[in-house]
Amino acid sequence: MIILGIDPGLATIGYGVLKKPKDKKDKIKVIAYDCITTSPKFNPGQRLYKINRELNKIIKKYNPKVLAVENIYFFKNLKTAMPVSQAKGVILMTAAKKKIPVFEVTPLQVKMTVAGYGKAEKKQVQKMIQILLDLKEFPKKDDAADALGVALCCAIESERIIKQS
Secondary structure, X not given: OEEXXXXXXXXXXXXXXXXXXXXXXXXXXXXXXXEEEOOOOOOHHHHHHHHHHHHHHHHHHHOOOEEEEEOOOOOOOHHHHHHXXXXXXXXXXXXXXXXXXXXXXXXXXXXXXHHOOOOOOHHHHHHHXXXXXOOOOOOOOHHHHHHHHHHHHHHHHHHHHHHHO
């Protein structure tokens, strides 16, 4: 199963694509990761349109069976809350139009699932992502790294949800 993880934003949207094997003995593999960026020179509508367009290209290229997106409940800066929420709305709409199920996770869930501790530091979580995904080096862009964490959380949690059913 291909999982597309997204770290939403307006200026930078991280994405990570993982392949979860059918055989549980095999490791989850990283297919791709990077960021979609939008320029502040453009108006919000143009930036949201670019997110939609680029996300459609990623979906077409990797054909994910599920889209995992970070769900933010708390914002330190109210000025960033609205643009990030708008970008997330575009991401959800894009997935819905493609009939891709969405798995929403909070940063706390990612920390708990990946590092085993809800108050884990960012570096601890990054190190665990690197180990669990067998990455030689960690992504230089934090947003792409966060997206890999979201996708990994989905891969692990979806298995638990299926077992509980």
